[in-house]
Amino acid sequence: MKRRDFMGLTGLAAGGLLLPSVPGLGGILVDPEQLLEVMDPALKKRLADAALNAAKGAGASYADVRVGRYLNQYVFTREKQVQNITSTESLGAGVRALVNGAWGFASTNTVTEAGIAAAARSAVAIAKANQKVQKQPVQLAPQRGYGEVSWKTPIEKNAFEVPVKEKVELLLAANAKALENGANYINSALFQVNEQKYFASTDGSYIDQDVHRIWPTFTVTAIDKATGKFRSREAMSAAMGLGYEYLTPRASDKMAGPAGTTVVGYKQRYDMLEDAAQAAKHAKEKLTAKSVVPGKYDLVLDPAHLGLTIHESVGHPTELDRVLGYEANFAGTSFATLEWKAKNIPYGSKLVNIVADKLQPGSLGAVGYDDEGVKTKEWDLITEGKLVNYQKIRDQAAVVGQQESDGCCYADAWSSVQFQRMPNVSLRPGTTKLSVDEMISKVDKGIYISGAGSYSIDQQRYNFQFGGQVFYAIEKGKITGMIEDVAYQANTQEFWNSCAGSCDQSDYRLMGTFFDGKGQPSQISAVSHGSSTTRFNGVNVINTARKIG
Incomplete structure (x- = not known):
């Protein structure tokens, strides 16, 4: 999805309700508490081995499997109202198989050894079918296996552990700052993502990763009621690979703009309230700018x-x-x-x-x-x-x-x-x-x-x-x-x-x-x-x- 489409989505009153139709934002609705659950690494390894063994048994020269649990939470507000709070989970596995230089891929949400093994055999069957139209065989660059390893985004505070009430209060406080400083409208949103991904391959890797991302954003609009003219300004925040600490501002992360402006930038921390107030002033200033x-x-x-x-x-x-x-x-x-x-x-x-x-x-x-x-x-x-x-x-x-x-x-x-x-x-x-x-x-x-x-x-x-x-x-x-x-x-x-x-x-x-x-x-x-x-x-x-x- 293009950025302009996304910003249009978050500007709609029904934005949160449209989530299931937006690529990458779907999944099954769950209670926020379920976002804190984790899968047993030993179980993920058994599932992965079932896929790899099935693929090799069906004739694959190489295979890999990804057991993925994708967690998302989105909070939407507008002015003094909460529009929507959505927590989703998507769990399943995808298997890729190489047979005589041709790829095959299959996936399943039946997360059992039998279900994933069946997907692996399907991937092999698809690879064999693809051989008929394959013009040149796939050449894989060599890759050594790493054994059992893990990696996690180095966060200080898991955003999913923060109560939803606290997140809502932050967004509404930002909205209030914008309204206090001359904005007529503001919608704001907080996006939180956690990808729990387990990768295994016939090269000998079993890689467990826990990836966290966060994005606070808003759009502020000011109107000249006499002329009907309006101007907007979006948040100067950055989507980041951080935890909720990104929304805990530190003086050292504030970057002043050049002399003669009121632009402020941020490094590893972001002050949403200050940015919302500044955005309202900018939107008003745009109304009379040359x-x-x-x-x-x-x-x-x-x-x-x-x-x-x-x-x-x-x-x-x-x-x-x-x-x-x-x-x-x-x-x-x-x-x-x-x-x-x-x-x-x-x-x-x-x-x-x-x-x-x-x-x-x-x-x-x-x-x-x-x-x-x-x-x-x-x-x-x-x-x-x-x-x-x-x-x-x-x-x-x-x-x-x-x-x-x-x-x-x-x-x-x-x-x-x-x-x-x-x-x-x-x-x-x-x-x-x-x-x-x-x-x-x-x-x-x-x-x-x-x-x-x-x-x-x-x-x-x-x-x-x-x-x-x-x-x-x-x-x-x-x-x-x-x-x-x-x-x-x-x-x-x-x-x-x-x-x-x-x-x-x-x-x-x-x-x-x-x-x-x-x-x-x-x-x-x-x-x-x-x-x-x-x-x-x-x-x-x-x-x-x-x-x-």
């Missing part, structure tokens, strides 16, 4: 904004399955083909260094092992402006002459087959000490942008347009006031080649999404993107205001 004059500007992009641009213009084009055309029927292809890479064409300026990783603490993509049992890592995608690598999994490595997976194979549910998904993709911060104010002081004519807004990008991830949440004019090195109706247009190469530098590590922050959509049938995944505030010179800015009549 409309941007189109033209070329130097852009100073905050991490809360730049993350989405990284996602669309770097994250997706460097997915190897997209590069190879596997996603062409649904999600598109990539301009950054193998032939394009071989020409050594600059992806960006020499200041652009972009890394992929599945390790970064607090990120949405942080796990110990992927859904093929590959230990996760960090690797470079772009070094000094040159594309040096892609994102790939076990059955793709041989295509580009490499010997190992990057550990970025993922399925959004036990009933979904795992495939290549985007890891965290981040822009490395600058190596020279540089604050946001110092960066702005060197801009003669520019715009500071924070927060992710609407966007559009073509099927090859080349030509694009991005908006934001708040915009401030920069003149002769100073912020001169809020402006409106801003969007910038470029192609990926022009944009990243216009990169003139980033602030240092002290300004580095994450943003992310729970809902990166891809595949047929479509799956979602959670991914983060890190950066420091970054400058791009001479970017084309348009005015998005539309006159009717």
Whole structure:
């Protein structure tokens, strides 16, 4: 599901009631107390062995099984009302089998040794049927088994242990702050996810993982009753791979925006009340802000904004399955083909260094092992402006002459087959000490942008347009006031080649999404993107205001 669709959903009064029809948000309704239950690891191992033995007995040369328990809780409020509280559980197993170079996959919610063994035999039968249409045999990169290992998101406070009453009170308090500061409407939501995943394979791995994620968000709207004009601002929070401690603000995690603005950012903790109050003020200020004059500007992009641009213009084009055309029927292809890479064409300026990783603490993509049992890592995608690598999994490595997976194979549910998904993709911060104010002081004519807004990008991830949440004019090195109706247009190469530098590590922050959509049938995944505030010179800015009549 696209981010814009999701934000529209949370803005609806019936948003919570629509959950069962939203990809990745389904499951069986359960009492909140059931979210604290855990499966016996010994039972999961017996179930896994039943699947692996059945697959090998039916003729598989390789097999893996994922026993998954996916827990979700969503709290929705609007102004002074609680709209919905939903707790769901989804439990089942998916088995993948390789037979004579062809894949087969089957899943079941009959979580017994007999039920999972039956699914394994079905996966083998499907693999044998697929041989008839298989053009080239699958080549799996070698992968050693790890035996019995475990990994858990390093959280301080399990969000599912926090009483629902406390969560509701937090959201309603944020709503009250927005209303007190001039908002006419606010809807808010808190999303909590726990993936309990057990992976086993004929390579000899038995991997137990406990993954936690959280996302507080809201949309604030202010109205000019005299004119009927209205403006909104969304939360500046980031979806994070953390526990409920993310909602316990610390002074050290508060990041002040540049002088002349009221923008505040956050690192590993988030003050929802402060952000809601600030959002109301921003929405009101937007009502009287000057409309941007189109033209070329130097852009100073905050991490809360730049993350989405990284996602669309770097994250997706460097997915190897997209590069190879596997996603062409649904999600598109990539301009950054193998032939394009071989020409050594600059992806960006020499200041652009972009890394992929599945390790970064607090990120949405942080796990110990992927859904093929590959230990996760960090690797470079772009070094000094040159594309040096892609994102790939076990059955793709041989295509580009490499010997190992990057550990970025993922399925959004036990009933979904795992495939290549985007890891965290981040822009490395600058190596020279540089604050946001110092960066702005060197801009003669520019715009500071924070927060992710609407966007559009073509099927090859080349030509694009991005908006934001708040915009401030920069003149002769100073912020001169809020402006409106801003969007910038470029192609990926022009944009990243216009990169003139980033602030240092002290300004580095994450943003992310729970809902990166891809595949047929479509799956979602959670991914983060890190950066420091970054400058791009001479970017084309348009005015998005539309006159009717």
